[in-house]
Amino acid sequence: VAKDLGLQLPAFSDRGVRVVSEGRTQYFSLHGKTGHLVTAERIDREQLCRLVEKCVLRCELIVEGEM
Numbered sequence: 001v002a003k004d005l006g007l008q009l010p011a012f013s014d015r016g017v018r019v020v021s022e023g024r025t026q027y028f029s030l031h032g033k034t035g036h037l038v039t040a041e042r043i044d045r046e047q048l049c050r051l052v053e054k055c056v057l058r059c060e061l062i063v064e065g066e067m
Contacts, residue, residue: 001061002035009035016064021057028059 001017002009019028019037029040049055 001030001037005063007035009033016062018062019059020062021059027057 005017007017017030019026019030021027025041027039027041027043028037030036031038043057045055048057
């Protein structure tokens with residue numbers, strides 16, 4: 001994510017970059033040292049999308065300050 005945004009890692013953490021998922025459970029987070037998008041919680045497809053063929057988890061990337 002840091003590479004895609006063109007931010008160096010020190011600036012990445014200083015800008016308050018975070019991932020926000022829909023709902024109460026946050027399934028994704030950003031690794032502070034690498035800037036990689038990682039899973040923060042176990043993702044159980046059967047629990048989330050029982051009868052749906054295509055299962056989609058949406059999340060937003062929030063960056064504080066100007067880009």
